[in-house]
Amino acid sequence: MSTRGSTSGVVANGNGDSAADDGKDAGLASEGAREMFKRLTDRPADLLRFATAGSVDDGKSTLIGRLLYDSKQVFSDQLAHVEEASQRRGQDFLDLSLLTDGLRAEREQGITIDVAYRYFATAQRRFIIADTPGHEQYTRNMVTGASTADLAIVLVDARKGMVAQSKRHAFISALLGIPHVVVCVNKMDLVDFDEAVFAAIVEDFDRFAARLELPDVTFIPISALLGDNVVDRSDAMPWYQGPPLLYHLEHVHIASDRNLIDVRFPVQWVIRPPSTSVADYRAYAGQVAGGVLRPGDEVLVLPSGQHTTIAAIDTLDGPVQEAFPPMSVALRLADDIDVSRGSTIVRPHNQPTVANKLECLVCWMSEQALSPGRRYLVKQTTRTVMLGAADVRYRIDVETLHRDETARTLELNDLGRVHLELSSPLVFDSYRRNRLTGSLIILDEATNETVAAGVILDTEVEEPGGEPKHERSPNVRWQGSRMTRARRWTSLGHGGATLWFTGLPGAGKSTIAAAVEERLIEARQPAFLLDGDNLRHGLNGDLGFDDQARSENVRRTAHVARLLAESGTVALVSLVSPFAADRQAAAALHSADDLEFIEIFVDAPLALCEERDPKGLYARARSGELAGLTGIGSPYEAPSTPDLVLGTCDETVEREVERVLELLAARGLIAG
Secondary structure: EOOOOOOOOOEEEOOOHHHHHHHHOOOHHHHHHHHHHHHHHOOOOOOOEEEEHHHHOOOEEEEEEEHHHOOOOHHHHHHHHHHHHHHOOOOEEOHHHHHHOOOOOHHHHHHOOEEEEOOOOOOOOEEEEEEEOOHHHHHHHHHHHHHOOOEEEEEEOOOOOOHHHHHHHHHHHHHOOOOEEEEEEEOHEEEEEEEHHHHHHHHHHHHHHOOOOOOOHHHHHHHHOOOOOOEOOOOOOOOOOOOOHHHHHHHHHHHHHHHOOOOOEEOOEEEEEOOOOHOOOOOOEOOOOOOOOOOOEEEEEEOEEEEEEEEEEEEEEEEEEEOOOOOOOEEEEEOOOOOOOOOOEOOOOOOOOEEEEEEEEEEEEOOOOOOOOOOOOEOOOOEEEEEEEEEEEEEOOOOEEEEEEOOOOOOOOOEEEEEEEEEEEEEOOOOOOOOOEEEEEEEEEOOEEEEEEEOOOOOOOOOOOOOOOOOOOOOOOOOOOOOOOHHHHHHOEEEEEOEEEEOOOOOHHHHHHHHHHHHHOOOOOOOOEEHHHHOOOOOOOOOOOHHHHHHHHHHHHHHHHHHHHHHOOEEEEEOOOOOHHHHHHHHHHHHHOOEEEEEEEOOHHHHHHHHHHHOHHHHHHHOOOOOOOOOOOOOOOOOOOOOEEOOOOOOOOHHHHHHHHHHHOOOOOOOO
């Protein structure tokens, strides 16, 4: 029995020495354990958590076994047991998958069922590996193993290419917001290390991943069984110029993945020692979920809303001057206020959402389907509340990314979007903003079984029946001045107008409007671009994305544009504004004040907009993460009689800008 990359008959211990050479029998295991402990504790504090995923028999367990074996991380007694098991199964090679397939059922079937965790370290970094199952029926286990991962390794069999489970695990990696994904095309030895096979799989994966949001994807051709490109570079694939897998794992940058801006500290425990010598000591223990905390910082306790400052930060090694993720610390506060388990300490001017209604994507993990007749608990960070109602919006087919909006429940391994109403509020962020405060689990109250895991979406839940918006506040009147419009425009030498660019997301509205703005400014005509995204950073930042909020978004923007036009500025509005009635209301607002309103329809087809997808919105909508995107989950009412139509031909941006300027000249708004 032999394995490539090792010396026959040599059993590696913690030092990488030969058990036959050192001749120590009784103390071998304990010495190996001590040496391994020393190596682990001597390593840098940098820790990478990664999960493996892929279809059945893609070689996930073998890959992890190869990583452990070739990096000298296997105890001699473990290796001896694997050798014995391999021989007993009639294999003429060392089956390294047995290092992680620990359950009897796993070894009998040759598959992974439960999530297997392994730990190892190199000179550059420490690692925690989660070996997740490949079977579709164990999707819940894959979600569990990948939920805390910094990186996901998706294995693809070079002979089979992209299969349903490859897509499923890529989708789950995007759903869980895993920052880094490595696609390992395994079993390259079985396709004669053919570069064309590897390139075809890369192309297929890229085509599918374009519909998701995977910010960092790396492709590596490997043979886990033989060790090619796992720890050492392969001589059999000289056409591959990238690093081997272990080198990539050692050097992938993860420090910037943590949220060091938004201070989030969920309180897990109140520390009050019984000793009389420290009778006045009170601290609040927990793990920092985001931001940086320092003594003297002003903080706010949610959901109570009480203000105080941090007096000191304690650890097991004594006080520290700052705490950041993922440190576990105890905070001493300057004031004696009501803080208990489930409270969250934040910055006063950077607060999360506090609400008892939220939208989340859920993976159902129980064999009993979601039922309105059962009582459930929701646990998020350190807070647990009763679930009042769960409304399934749709179920997601992760192979096609199709949304089944007829679904009314979720069954084992189903993924779907659910609206939750809780008995009391939670303190949370969207999962995209903070993976710790943006995740939750659902428990069966009767059995305490974890029945589901969910990620909170970055969409606001609008309250039905809200107060209607009025065009003006009561008891006020317009404050006029001696500077009339005629006097102002005469003094300036030009008038104002509003150009309203409408169209689907990604149609090119902002690109064209920005270019028009630049040309007008160069011609000494004051102009200002009111971009829809920019307005949502301030003026419209409190609005959601339902139909009522979209109408209010248009209403506010129209009033701002009217004021700019009144001032003699050409207001360039770039706004999807999907509903014809809202655009007509904006036009009527200008018409009532005798101001020019020009509606410009950027008529790019949906397929082209989705292909461009400059902000990744369509990918998120197709994955079910972003609801109500115009063109996908919400309709767009194209203008029936716009003043100008752009985007229907293969014209350059420059030519479309010229068409806009020609229209302005024809209307007498600028010189010809």
